[in-house]
Structures are given as structure tokens and as C-alpha cells.
Amino acid sequence: MGFTTPSYSLTDLFARAERGELQTPDFQQTYLWDVDRTRTLLASVLRGYPVGTLLALDTRNEPMRFRPRPLPGVPETSEAPGLLLLDGQQRLSSLYLSMQGDGRIEVLDFRGRRIFRRFFVDVRAAVAGDPMPTEAVFEVDDDGGVRSHFGPLIDGGVTDRQTMVDNFIVPVSALLWEEGNDLLFDMAASTDDPAVREDVKEFHRRILRPLAAYDLPMTRLDRDTSQIGVGQIFAQANSQGVSMDVFELLTAVFALEDPEFSLAAHWNECENVLRAHPALDEIDRVRFLRGVSLLVTSTAGAARGHRGDILNLSLHDYLWASSDLLAAFERAAEFLSDRCIFSVDQVPYSHQLVPLAVILARLSWEEGCLEQPSTWDRINKWYWNGVFGELYGAHASSIRAGSDVDQVTPWAKGETDQVPKTVEDAFFSESRLISARADSGVYRGMFALLMARGARDWRTGKTFTAETVEELRPGFHQVFPDGFCRSHGVDSDLAQSVLNRTPLGRRTEAIMEDADPKRYLSRLQSKAIMEDEEFDAVLATHELEPDYLFTSNWQAYFIDRRDRLVGIIEYAMDKSVVRDLDGNESAGDE
Numbered sequence: 025m026g027f028t029t030p031s032y033s034l035t036d037l038f039a040r041a042e043r044g045e046l047q048t049p050d051f052q053q054t055y056l057w058d059v060d061r062t063r064t065l066l067a068s069v070l071r072g073y074p075v076g077t078l079l080a081l082d083t084r085n086e087p088m089r090f091r092p093r094p095l096p097g098v099p100e101t102s103e104a105p106g107l108l109l110l111d112g113q114q115r116l117s118s119l120y121l122s123m124q125g126d127g128r129i130e131v132l133d134f135r136g137r138r139i140f141r142r143f144f145v146d147v148r149a150a151v152a153g154d155p156m157p158t159e160a161v162f163e164v165d166d167d168g169g170v171r172s173h174f175g176p177l178i179d180g181g182v183t184d185r186q187t188m189v190d191n192f193i194v195p196v197s198a199l200l201w202e203e204g205n206d207l208l209f210d211m212a213a214s215t216d217d218p219a220v221r222e223d224v225k226e227f228h229r230r231i232l233r234p235l236a237a238y239d240l241p242m243t244r245l246d247r248d249t250s251q252i253g254v255g256q257i258f259a260q261a262n263s264q265g266v267s268m269d270v271f272e273l274l275t276a277v278f279a280l281e282d283p284e285f286s287l288a289a290h291w292n293e294c295e296n297v298l299r300a301h302p303a304l305d306e307i308d309r310v311r312f313l314r315g316v317s318l319l320v321t322s323t324a325g326a327a328r329g330h331r332g333d334i335l336n337l338s339l340h341d342y343l344w345a346s347s348d349l350l351a352a353f354e355r356a357a358e359f360l361s362d363r364c365i366f367s368v369d370q371v372p373y374s375h376q377l378v379p380l381a382v383i384l385a386r387l388s389w390e391e392g393c394l395e396q397p398s399t400w401d402r403i404n405k406w407y408w409n410g411v412f413g414e415l416y417g418a419h420a421s422s423i424r425a426g427s428d429v430d431q432v433t434p435w436a437k438g439e440t441d442q443v444p445k446t447v448e449d450a451f452f453s454e455s456r457l458i459s460a461r462a463d464s465g466v467y468r469g470m471f472a473l474l475m476a477r478g479a480r481d482w483r484t485g486k487t488f489t490a491e492t493v494e495e496l497r498p499g500f501h502q503v504f505p506d507g508f509c510r511s512h513g514v515d516s517d518l519a520q521s522v523l524n525r526t527p528l529g530r531r532t533e534a535i536m537e538d539a540d541p542k543r544y545l546s547r548l549q550s551k552a553i554m555e556d557e558e559f560d561a562v563l564a565t566h567e568l569e570p571d572y573l574f575t576s577n578w579q580a581y582f583i584d585r586r587d588r589l590v591g592i593i594e595y596a597m598d599k600s601v602v603r604d605l606d607g608n609e610s611a612g613d614e
Contacts, residue, residue, distance in 0.1 A: 026246045029077075031239035034069075035200055038120055041095045044103030046080070048113050049090035049276055055114070059131040059141055059163055062118050063172075066143055066196055067158040069119065070150075072234055078112035078242040081254060086247045090276050097121045097129075107244070110254070116240075127197025128166075140166055143196040144188075146176055147211065151226040161196070189214055192224070199235055208232065270331050271309045281339045294350050301357035302367040306374035312349070313337075314422065318382045318429050319345045327382070327429035329422050352385035353377070355394075359384075359403075364475035365468075366493045372465035372472075373416035379425040379432070380407065386433045393437055402436045406447055408596035411469040413450025453602040454590050458521045462500075467522055471500040473592060475527045480562045482548045483532040496529035503568070504578050507538030514578055523585045526566045541573040567592060 032040075040046035057065075068075050083092075084106040092105045096117040109116065121129040127142045141163045150160035162172035168181030178191050188194065189210045198204040205228075212224045245254065275287040291309050298304045298312075314329040320341045321328045356377055365371055383403065387393045394400075406428070410416050415424060424446060431444035452466075460466035475488040475498065486492050502509075502524050509519035518524065528536075535551065536544040549559045563570040567588040572581035590601045 027249075028244045028246075029241060030244060031241045033237070033239055034119060034123065035236075037116060037240060038124055040107070041098045041116075041120060042101075044094065044101030045105055046107045046109060047092040047094055047101075047105035048109045050093045054096050056130055056132050056138065057114060057118055058136075059133060059139070062122065062129065062131050062141075063143060063161050063163060064158065065115060065118055066122055067156070067161045069238060070145065070161065070196075070199075070231055070235065071155045071158075072238065073155075075115055075240070076112065078116065078240055079110045079245070080107040080242055081110055081245045081249060082106065082247040083108050084247060091279065095120060110245075112240075112242075122196050123200055124197055127195050141171065144175075144182065144193045145196060145199070145231075147192040147194060147208070147227045148220070148223045149176075150231055151223050154230075156231060192220065199232060204232055269310055270334050271313060274313065274335060274337065277335065278339045278342070285339060290346070294346060297350055298353060301354065303360045303365055303371055304353060304357055304377065305368035306371070307353060307377060311374070311378055312346070314425070315349050315353075315378045315382050316342055316345045318379065318426060319349055319385055321426075322382065322386065322429050322433075327426040329378070329426060348385045348388070349381055352381040352388065355384045355388075356381045359407075361490050362476070363407075363472055364488055365472045366490065370468055370472055372411040372468040373421075375421040375425070376407070376410050376416040379428040382425075382429045383432050383436065386429070387436060390437065396438075398438060399436050403432070404596075405598050406432050406436075406444060408469070408473075408593075409447045409450035409599075411465050412452045412593055412597055413446070414456075414465050415446055415450060417465055450597060451599070451602055452593055452597060453604045454586065455604045457523050457586060457589055458517055458605070460522050461520065467500070467525075470522050470589065470593075471525070471527060473596060474566060477567070477592060478565050479527050479567075480565045481527075481529045481532055482545075482562060483529060483535065483551050485552055485554065485558075485562050488527055496532075498527045498529055499533060500525045501528045501533045501536070503573065503581070504541060504576075505536065505538045508540050508576070508578075512576075512578060518582060523582055523589065526568070540576045542576050545573060 037046065065075060083104070088104065090108060092108060094100060095109070095113065097120055118129065121127070122143055128140055129142070130138055130140055133139050143161055143163055146160050146162065150156045152160075159172075159174040162170060162175030164175075164182050165171050168183045168187075170176065170178055170181065176191055176193065178187065178193075180187075182188065182191075182193070185207075188207060192211055194204055194207050198207060208224050208228055212221050215221060271287070271291070278285055278287050291312070294312060295309070298307050313334045317333045317337060318327045318329040320337060321333055359380070360366075360371065360377075368374070371377070380403075384394070387399065410428075418424070428444060428446050431442070432446075434440045435442065435444055456464075456466050457470075460470075462468075478487060480487050481496055481498070484496065486496065488496060488498050502519070503526055504514065504519065504524055506519060508514070509516070509524075532548065535547055545559075545563075549556075552559060552562070554562065560570045563573065567585070568581065569584050572578075572584060586605070590603075594601050
């Protein structure tokens with residue numbers, strides 16, 4: 025694979041596009057830029073500034089690997105392209121539409137509404153500074169009205185050529201063509217003011233003449249560049265526009281294998297299944313493809329799920345693996361539900377669900393494996409080590425996902441006692457019980473773990489299950505409310521910590537308000553219609569000492585709760601927690 029880096033003038037690029045020699049692959053997104061971004065692009069070109077490098081694939085005398093289509097705004101052609109533009113479509117199409125023909129281009133206004141605009145240059149404003157002030161380029165609507173607040177005041181708007189001459193403005197669409205020179209000549213001839221004539225002359229020298237020589241550089245990939253190479257280069261391209269994700273590129277690859285197959289339609293079917301499980305709401309099309317790649321590659325070596333690996337999938341492999349993976353994701357949703365993780369905002373790490381599903385898919389290939397308690401014990405241990413070790417919050421989660429698929433699968437089957445690296449690497453420091461907040465895996469993991477261990481709602485006495493979650497709508501709420509903590513000098517970090525939170529239904533939390541525990545507990549007990557002993561038992565399911573709440577003894581509560589939560593984390597991870605707090609830090613300094 026090789027490449028060259030030629031440069032092309034704007035008129036050359038426009039001509040190539042109109043001949044059909046330069047086209048885009050049909051998987052490229054077509055979208056609109058906003059009006060300010062388009063104006064800034066034009067101003068940069070008129071100032072002679074670089075606007076980035078185009079990326080194209082040489083396709084001359086080669087069978088078409090991607091279906092081509094003309095650039096937006098370019099007439100249809102039956103010609104096979106010699107160049108396929110992979111990056112830079114938005115820039116080039118904006119320049120093409122704005123700088124030739126009538127210059128009318130569809131853009132977005134600041135509200136995101138679709139509008140049509142033409143762009144003009146104020147000749148005198150353009151030469152008032154060096155470099156040309158960007159405000160010299162202004163926009164005009166279809167009625168000729170000047171829409172830029174810094175544009176010239178033109179009574180009646182820009183209605184005809186004479187208006188342009190009288191106000192010394194040139195449409196950007198004329199600058200590359202003979203019409204631009206003619207307008208400047210007429211402007212100079214229409215005035216006796218030597219200063220204005222000098223401005224027109226300076227505009228021609230500094231802007232119009234250099235524009236004819238303005239080149240856009242292009243990275244031109246050789247025609248023998250492999251399919252996966254094209255995909256990898258494209259995915260890494262530093263695009264100024266909206267980048268195309270790997271799903272859209274794979275759509276084009278599969279369409280070449282089978283023109284009747286639509287990856288988008290197939291994904292819609294898969295997505296409908298996934299969306300039946302709210303905990304899987306962050307499993308989007310790219311994560312799903314990553315799972316497919318991990319599953320396919322794991323059958324012939326190390327599991328891999330990077331962009332290049334996804335783009336190397338065949339349609340045949342995608343179809344069988346996506347079916348197995350979809351069933352495994354449903355099993356993963358059951359796994360989460362059994363651990364009281366019911367919705368996506370309760371999932372510690374959605375990244376971890378991808379290797380979980382792949383592991384479950386591979387284990388399902390061996391009859392009876394998923395019916396063995398020992399299998400689930402090891403999966404459970406791996407899962408909680410990933411959560412409380414916070415190992416799937418790192419940027420390199422795709423690398424860990426591959427190694428987990430390779431290592432957890434045989435370990436869960438009992439084929440090896442070699443502990444997976446995730447389980448080996450994970451450690452939990454008890455100080456995270458104070459510092460972890462709602463956006464952390466620790467916070468969400470503890471919320472789920474307390475519910476899964478049988479925590480019961482204080483108002484109804486019900487456990488939090490798939491059957492009661494809609495009724496109770498649980499949240500991870502404070503035991504000692506903010507008002508109590510402020511009035512009693514509880515450290516703010518401690519007040520907001522996991523130690524001070526427990527699963528409670530929405531209506532339960534509303535009854536508690538901002539009161540002392542000893543006050544709100546009596547209200548809750550009367551609502552629950554429970555005897556003292558029964559109510560104490562309900563409170564105790566939350567891994568806390570009821571007496572400390574009834575006496576509002578927050579110092580003793582925090583010390584006791586710390587030890588209890590450390591204990592259940594150690595049980596879940598099957599390893600000791602790093603003790604990095606002393607008694608004062610978990611009870612507040614007196």
C-alpha cells in the first residue's frame with residue numbers, strides 16, 4: 025500500500041467532480057454545515073489559508089469496491105470515478121456549491137433550521153486589513169437581503185448586477201470565473217474616486233488573482249490499498265466534518281458482498297430485541313459490532329474488537345455471530361436483573377457488558393455449561409472485580425475486553441485455575457466509599473449489591489425485584505439527609521458518600537424529607553404498619569445498625585457502615601479490601 029500527496033486547484037476539483045471523475049462512496053454521510061461554519065470556510069480560502077487535506081482512493085481501471093455517487097450538488101453521471109473522496113466531502117461540496125453557478129447553498133441557521141444562502145465579498149472591507157478581515161464575507165438570503173449584521177447596508181437588498189457594482193460587492197460564486205473580473209472592471213469604471221479604484225485594484229491583486237492559484241492538498245491512496253486498509257485509514261482520518269463511524273463503513277463493505285443485505289435493517293431488528301431490556305440501552309450499533317468481532321476472532325485466536333478487526337468481518341461471520349451474540353445479550357440482561365440492575369443508569373459499566381455477552385455466547389456452545397453453579401460463581405466474581413476494581417472505566421477497555429474473553433471463558437468452564445487478569449488486577453480501597461459519586465461504577469455497584477443482598481423498602485417492606493421495581497422506583501438515597509448533616513457538622517464528602525446512601529423507593533424518600541432519622545423513621549413505621557421488631561429487621565437488611573438511626577448517632581453509624589460495606593465488597597470480589605481510612609475519616613473529625 026502506498027500513497028501520493030498531489031495538490032489540485034479548486035477549478036480542477038470542480039471539473040473532476042462534474043465529469044464524474046471525482047465522486048464519493050455511497051456510505052458517506054450527506055449533511056449540512058451551519059451558515060457561520062460555511063462562511064468561515066470561504067473566508068479562509070479567500071485569505072489563502074489551508075483548510076485541511078482531502079483523502080481519496082485511486083480507483084482508475086479497478087473493479088468498484090464501493091458504490092459511488094456524485095458530490096452533493098453535482099449533476100448525476102454514468103461515469104465510473106477515478107477517485108473516491110473518503111474525507112473532505114463537506115468542505116469540497118460547500119466550496120463547490122458556494123463558488124460556482126448561482127452560489128446558492130443550503131445551510132443551517134443558529135437554530136438548526138434549513139435555509140438557503142449566497143455569499144458575497146465586500147471589496148472595500150476585504151482590503152481594509154491584511155489579512156482580509158473575515159467580516160468582509162457576508163451572507164444574503166433568497167430575497168437579496170443582507171443577513172450578516174456586519175454586512176453592508178444596501179437599500180432594497182442585492183437584487184441585480186448593478187446593485188453589486190454600485191455597492192462594490194462581488195458574489196463568491198463569481199470569483200473564480202470571468203464574471204468576477206468583469207464586475208471589478210465595471211466597479212473601477214463606475215467611480216471617479218481614486219481611493220475606491222485603488223481598493224478594486226488591490227482586491228484583484230491580493231484576493232482574486234491568488235485565488236486562481238489556490239490548491240487543496242490530497243492524500244491519494246494507491247489503488248491496491250486493501251479493503252481493511254481503506255477502512256482503517258478512513259476511521260483515523262482527521263476529518264473537519266462529521267466523522268463516519270465503523271458501522272457505516274461496514275455497511276458499504278457488506279453491500280458489496282450482497283447488494284440485497286442491509287446492515288442498517290438488520291441492526292434495527294437486533295436493536296428492537298435489545299431495547300426490551302432497559303439495562304442494555306447503551307449497547308449501540310458500534311458496541312454490538314465490537315462484540316461480534318470479539319466473538320468471531322475468538323474462534324481463531326485472540327479475541328479482538330478494534331475498528332480494523334470489525335472492518336475485516338465477512339458477512340457470513342457477522343450473521344452467525346450476531347445471532348449468537350444477541351441471545352447472549354438477553355442472557356446478560358437476566359444476569360443484571362438477578363443482581364438488581366434494572367436500567368441503564370444503574371449499570372456500573374456498559375463497556376463491560378460487551379465481553380460479558382461474548383463470554384456467555386461462548387459458554388453457551390458447550391452443553392450444560394451455563395447450568396453449572398460453579399460457572400456462574402466465577403462469572404459473578406469476574407463481574408464484581410471489574411466493577412469495584414473500576415477496570416472498565418479506563419480508556420483501553422477494548423483491550424481488556426479481548427483479554428477477558430480469552431481468559432474468563434476457559435476459567436469459567438473450569439478448564440483452568442489460572443485467574444483472569446481482571447480478577448488478578450482488581451483492588452478496592454475503602455476510601456472510595458467516601459469519594460465515589462453517582463457517575464462512578466462503585467456508586468452504582470454498591471446500589472445494586474445492597475438490593476441484591478435483600479434490602480427491603482422502608483415504607484412497604486418489599487424487596488427490590490424485577491416485579492417491584494416499577495412500583496417502587498428505587499433510588500440510592502441519603503440515610504442522614506443534607507439538612508441533618510449541615511446542622512450537625514457532618515463533613516460534606518461523608519454526607520454525599522456511598523456510606524450515607526441506601527436503596528429506597530421514591531415515595532419512601534419523599535416521606536423522609538430533610539428530617540433527622542429518628543423523626544422520619546417513626547413516620548415510615550406508621551405507614552408500613554409494622555411492629556418494632558419487624559421494622560428493625562427491615563432496616564437491618566440495608567447493612568446498618570437500626571439503633572444508630574433511632575438515636576441519630578451518625579458517628580457510630582458511619583464507622584459501622586464502613587465495616588459492613590467493606591465486608592460485602594470483600595465477599596463479592598473474594599479478596600481483601602485495601603484499608604486506607606482510620607476511624608476519624610469515616611466518622612467525621614470531631
